[in-house]
Amino acid sequence: MPIYAYKCSACGFAKDVLQKMSDPLLTDCPSCLQATFSKQVTAAGFQLKGSGWYVTDCRDGGSATAATAASPAANPVSAGDAPATAPAAATPAPAASSASPE
Numbered sequence: 256m257p258i259y260a261y262k263c264s265a266c267g268f269a270k271d272v273l274q275k276m277s278d279p280l281l282t283d284c285p286s287c288l289q290a291t292f293s294k295q296v297t298a299a300g301f302q303l304k305g306s307g308w309y310v311t312d313c314r315d316g317g318s319a320t321a322a323t324a325a326s327p328a329a330n331p332v333s334a335g336d337a338p339a340t341a342p343a344a345a346t347p348a349p350a351a352s353s354a355s356p357e
Contacts, residue, residue: 265291 261281262269268286284292 260295260297261292262295263287263292265289
């Protein structure tokens with residue numbers, strides 16, 4: 256559930272409230288009991304950090320994607336790290352002949 260910031264325009268009382276998105280907005284100030292309590296616009300509660308999606312996917316109209324995909328740093332699996340392929344099935348030994356040397 257998101258946390259919403261509310262502030263009373265009459266007395267200045269401010270409070271953060273944990274509410275469901277479907278809950279009705281609060282209008283009555285718990286401090287002065289007037290109907291001047293309103294929800295405030297606040298910044299997002301998370302940040303995207305690191306070498307995230309923007310750098311690799313959306314920059315320069317997709318040309319960065321091709322450039323970063325070709326660099327070894329962008330590709331975590333290199334040729335030395337590739338999983339080994341299963342060895343080819345051994346060919347069966349020739350069948351022994353039924354004729355025995357006498």
